[in-house]
Amino acid sequence: MGSTSSGRQAAARDRDSEGRARNARPRDGLGRPLPYDADGVDRQPEGVVRAPEQTVAEAQELLDAGKPFHAHEVFEDAWKAGPEGERALWRGLAQLAVGLTHSARGNVTGGPRLLRRGAGAVEAWASDAGERRPYGMDLAGLSAWARELAGVVEESGEAVDAGGRAPRLRGGE
Incomplete structure (x- = not known):
């Protein structure tokens, strides 16, 4: 019978209707797992x-609400379902949200690393595509926001307020 080396019985893995592993534990607003009996934040449905324009609007609402993990899931849907030529853009935006x-x-190493990786991806996409504001987004402003926030996190060594530090996807809007 499935047991771990410590003698505890291994818990059955959560599975979706196709049998793929899914973690059904509730999550907090930053996507961290909570105990199964805790009240969590509703998760974003996958594969939508x-x-x-709807992706940008929904992601902005989630970012403003201090839920960048959830905004990442919205960007990830666009990355996976969007046209091949835009996937790098949506992946870069997902990296910014992550x-x-x-x-x-409070991850003062990984947070800045992902912010800079996302900034580079967004910059590279804008450079390759020759567009400054796809879907009204201010890519140069997003890149500057990410690089500045990465420096703030590294310098302070502390967690930031996700809602208070949320980017404006469409600039000054």
């Missing part, structure tokens, strides 16, 4: 196909 998530969790 949205129009790009970087903010880690920075808000």
Whole structure:
């Protein structure tokens, strides 16, 4: 019978309808798992196909609410379902959201690393595509926000307020 080396019985893994492993534990606003009996924040449904403008609007609402982990999931849906030529953009935006998530969790190494990786991806996409504001987004401003926040996190060595440090995807809007 499945037991671990410490003698505890291994817990059955949560599975979806296709049998893929899924963690059904509730999560907090930053995506951290909570005990099974805790009240958590509703998770974003996976695999939702949205129009790009809807993706940007929904992600901004989640970022403003201090839920960058959830915004990352919205960007990830666009990355996986969007046109091939835009996948690097959506992946870069997802990295920015994950970087903010880690920075808000107090990960002063991984947060800045992901913020800079996302900034580089967004910059590279904008450079390759020759577009400054796809779907109204201010990519140069997002890149500057990410690099500045990475420095703040490294310098302070402390977690940041995710909602208070949320980027404006469309700039001054």
